[in-house]
Amino acid sequence: MYSSSNLSETEPLDTKVIAEKLSKPPFNKNYSVIDIHDKFTSFQLFEIINEVLIYIDNSPTSVHRVNLRTEPPENTVQRIVDFLYLLKYKPSIERNAGLKAELLDGDRHSLQCILYFLLNQLETHKKRAYLAPFLSVIDIPPEFLQDDVIQELNVQLKDLQSQFIETHKYVEQLRQSGNATNELKKEIQQTEEEKQQVLVKIGRLRKKVEKMPNHEQWLEAARKLRIEQTEESNIVE
Numbered sequence: 001m002y003s004s005s006n007l008s009e010t011e012p013l014d015t016k017v018i019a020e021k022l023s024k025p026p027f028n029k030n031y032s033v034i035d036i037h038d039k040f041t042s043f044q045l046f047e048i049i050n051e052v053l054i055y056i057d058n059s060p061t062s063v064h065r066v067n068l069r070t071e072p073p074e075n076t077v078q079r080i081v082d083f084l085y086l087l088k089y090k091p092s093i094e095r096n097a098g099l100k101a102e103l104l105d106g107d108r109h110s111l112q113c114i115l116y117f118l119l120n121q122l123e124t125h126k127k128r129a130y131l132a133p134f135l136s137v138i139d140i141p142p143e144f145l146q147d148d149v150i151q152e153l154n155v156q157l158k159d160l161q162s163q164f165i166e167t168h169k170y171v172e173q174l175r176q177s178g179n180a181t182n183e184l185k186k187e188i189q190q191t192e193e194e195k196q197q198v199l200v201k202i203g204r205l206r207k208k209v210e211k212m213p214n215h216e217q218w219l220e221a222a223r224k225l226r227i228e229q230t231e232e233s234n235i236v237e
Helices: 015-023 033-039 042-056 073-086 090-094 096-104 108-120 122-135 148-177 181-210 215-236
Strands: none
Touching: 015 033, 015 108, 033 108, 042 073, 042 108, 042 122, 073 090, 073 096, 073 108, 073 122, 090 096, 096 108, 108 122, 122 148, 122 181, 148 181
């Protein structure tokens, strides 16, 4: 898996920025530009990426808290690409299969580009990773939405997600203002309650969908359709 290959440089990349970002907290690495650009093996770059992913998704149950030496390469690549898709990394959206192939081949340039993307907007990615579980889109084939229970759960989920977004925005505004401590505590508590409601609804909806006949094939078709629609919208933009 972790061999090197050549790739045309189409994604933003600045190894100096990578070295500078990694030299600062929380990473505190003493890596040079030469280390990142030429010296490190593909596997070492994977290890650095994984460390950054753990920082971004720092929950105790993070899927990134794994040993890369024992995790199957295909699982490593799938996990990373899925997370990059969540973070809106363009190659994971526009050429998902191609990116997977490059990573499975241990393409150094692709790995370096991913590192640059992650480190260059670290706090933005951290916030997106925090919000993602509560705002995730459940791929539901239209045929399944004819089920009254699934349709109702889907409507409730979207309503709760909308409420959560508004509450979260308000909490962020209060935090930035530095005022209204009691009100902030109240809103944070409300946000936590809404988070739990959203997670419960997501879980119920997924379980309901999983009980439908041939649900895996339908879900895969729905996922591919959503990716195609995203790609089309990106082209239009």
